[in-house]
Amino acid sequence: MSALGLQATGDALAAIDRHVPALVEAEVASRLSAQDPTLWGPEAEEESSRRLGWMDPFEDSRALVPQIEALRTELAAEGINRVVLAGMGGSSLAPEVIAATAGRSLTVLDSTDPEMVGNVLAAGVTDTILVVSSKSGSTVETDSQRRVFEQAFTDAGLEPGSRMVVVTDPGSPLEQSARESGYRHVFTADPTVGGRYSALTAFGLVPTGLAGVDIAALLDDAEETREVLSTDDTDNPGLQLAAAMAGTDPLRNKLIISDEASGMVGFGSWAEQLIAESTGKEGTGVLPVVVDAGDPETRSDAGDLLQIRLVSDPEDREESFDRPDGSGASDGSGATGASSHHAIEVFGSLGAQLLLWEFATAVAGRILGINPFDQPDVEAAKTATRGLLDATAGGSFQAEPETAIGAVQVSGPAAVVQAGGGGDLAAVLDAVSQLVPDRGYLAVQAYLDRLGYTELEVLRDALAARSGRPVTFGWGPRFLHSTGQYHKGGAPEGVFLQITADSDLDLDIPGRPFTFGQLLSAQAAGDASVLREHGRPVIRLHLTERTEGVGALLHAVNGANGSDA
Template sequence: MQHAFDESVTAGGVDVTVSGDLVRAAAVSDAIAASVTDKVPARLSASDPTLWGPDAESEAAVRLGWVDLPSSSRALLPQLADLRERVQAEGLDHIVLAGMGGSSLAPEVVTATYGKPLTVLDTTDADQVRRALGDRIARTAVVVSSKSGGTIETDSHRRAFEQAFRDAGLAPDRIAARIIVVTDPGSPLEQSAREAGYHVVLADPNVGGRYSALTAFGLVPSALAGVDVAQLLDDAAALAPALAGNEDNPGLLLGAALGAAAVQGRDKAVIADAGSGIAGFGDWAEQLIAESTGKQGRGILPVVVEGTDAPGYADAGGDAVRIALGAADSGAGDITVSGPLGAQFLLWEYATAVAGRIIGIDPFDQPNVQESKDNTGKLLGVLESEGKLPEGEPAFVDGSIAVYGDAALLNGAATTEDALRALLAAVPERGYLAVMAYLDRFADTGAPELRALLARAAGGRQVTFGWAPRFLHSTGQFHKGGPAVGAFLQITSEVTGDLPVPGRPYSFAQLQRAQALGDLGAITARNRPLLRLHLLEPAEGLAGVLGDARALSGGAA
């Protein structure tokens, strides 16, 4: 069997390339040969749910609709054109997307890549929510996206915008004209939205959230923001025939490379942009790969870095695969992947499904995501009954930073720098450190620098960074269900002013804190090292953490 390992794979006029040294490895060739023997390309393109074994069959049977989206989603195009025309006729030129995980990451990538404005609200940070509510409210339309219809963050956003519209003096029918709901058929959100007179767009129920880029979840907000979403479908459709073939199949090649490498111990995929022209694609791929593969003590940990010269990429160790998103001849990674955005969405979904089969997991379930949600619900119940959350007492306070951690981890630390040093020392061999920031991602812009700083200090171990609570819908699954080699840095903060969630007995700050404490409980219950730094004064505290991390890294990011 011949494979064009270093040549562009062209299908229907779209160039998608997977190349690099790793794809030539014997283990990858063996994985491809085994997949061809098992007829994986033909069976996957035919949505065969038996590919991942009997335990996964029932879930896969209702999660393979993404295979056909390049054609099936075309039915949405007339509806999307009419919807955009209606919104424009109402004078609504500020589009807000309230969604989490797969419901928000794909539209954010699409609109940023095509240069179209979209306000993405995927947070429970009170300051960030308040800023969105106060931004051009008279010209705002809100897309409320939730597959289940019960996502607590999205429900809170919807309630807050309904109240903001009422406060602006809008009558119920004018509010209804400004809210568009995207959800699965039969969800509780569909019922309540129809009762309120909102425009409802139903998504394909046979597609999981992280595979939903080319469903209504990805297309509705992108189209309202002004993107020609038909081009996304065209590019994906041009690639689709190649994914059904045994040769020149870039999805099979990428999936085999990721899966075979993980089986051999290279289970961290370090992703850097190398001139792809696609904005933020690594963040979308992160949630797809982590939530799909991180379970049963196995998985591929995606590590999104700042560039090909970033710590953790240029100096990646033997447990990592370097993936460069960009020109095929860049030579910047063990694997280089290039192609237009619509085709890339389909390519990575296909490759993740293939890699999951090689690793031996069900790529369509997320058995550990619900745990933190349940913990959050219990904590909100405690808040309602007792008037406060059970945060406990800090081990010590260092200036504007309250430090929480068990005595065994802290090992006598009396400063934040010493506590961070102790946490780094607790990262297992071939393990990773996850930074989980319950902060305002548009105000606390320095926080992501922690990834590079701590990676320099981590002795070759990988470091990830995630904004909370959105990471709970992506890497949060890997943290609990993947290999038990993680250590965790949770950063929480006081807010400058709280904001009530209308119709609920809690505020946004209380919800955010309950989410942080709920996830903390899920991680510490597994006896994994976790340090919590609570910023008593946000700006000063974050500056202090950055300064300590900089000192540990040798003074430079």
């Protein structure tokens, strides 16, 4: 099989030495392989008994491969070669990584921003198949995307059902409506697999297989890895990774994930959802912070940070971790010591790592003493959004600004608003940075087109340098199905910077009394209200004009950096 393993140093290595023998003695690996729901205690048993199918999805998943390949051949013969995926969270993040790593084109539509939806539609639909992916079959974002594409196919003179493929759980409302409407194909997935653990099920395989990925090879790597992960042995890399993630003492609860030529594209964003949504509850958990190699967090020695580096196989690299006594890893299959930096290097093929991280995250839940399969605070934000949509027909859901700086309206804590009183947006960003507590983090939440405004991501690195603390960057509403759970349920250490914007473009959602713009605004306002109810500080920068507002923010970033010099 392909190499898989990790190397650890410092507190990560100490956590492995402390926890892995106990995990082996408790037969956690073999019990998880056997889908034992008692591993997380009696309070989690009912939920976990319905959520462990991801540990052995291979029979069902392999049965899908010829169906997906046959459909791909059919579509190609009809000149349909553009695959658009409408899905959120676990339904979109894994397919995006799988397709990008394989170098295959897959358009992932996981937004309600009217500009992003409009741009995906503007690329044309005559050569397009839409994969509508939702476990529940009632995800509001995905349903809205489905509706607008169905209208676009009709307007183009196409039969909508012939251009729609559905992935959902059996018995969902989406399955029923898709079959009644005669959609091209309906794939049902194993209902015992939660969304964020569904990478190797129909949710990960259908869109990527249609895009041309060799999904059989992906499954081969993962299935071989399952044999290693099922073994009660101290060399088990899944047990080692779980111990390092969740067993440091005191807990290093910010996982700084950087990719250093791993060969995987965007893996950190998938792992971010898996870990944050699984562990961020009951006031504990570990927060993934996805960064680039060399970013400020990778150079920090703060006591609450653990470095996780995604790397290539050590056999393909000249450098590797060495023990202080000069010894090192012999075959890359287990943990080794290194320098004084507290870090883990993880390597392996994509298929192997998808299952490795699912396994390690579930075991980390046991170490932390929480249920890794529920997400109570994600539902709270959804409820708040629905309430705003129901209560305010046609409203903008925007709070009155407390101060305005050109095209940017600023609201939030008094210290931030006062900093903007002189018309200096850099001073606002500086004040935001100063709000972050010693062991805290800043979460930037941008409710804009994530493909059209990628330059905004420079805020993450700049604010990390200014604050000296970890900074996450999430595109709304995408992150609501990811780190949104940790924001409310994890350690109360976060400060939240929302960036919202008016748009010259809005799109109706066929059959709904609200537009995409109104839905996005309600999602931002709903999440902010839940954060505030949890006592989290929320700062809102609303751009009354997108291009001008984005330009002002980028200029302010330079000012904030300059003030640090």
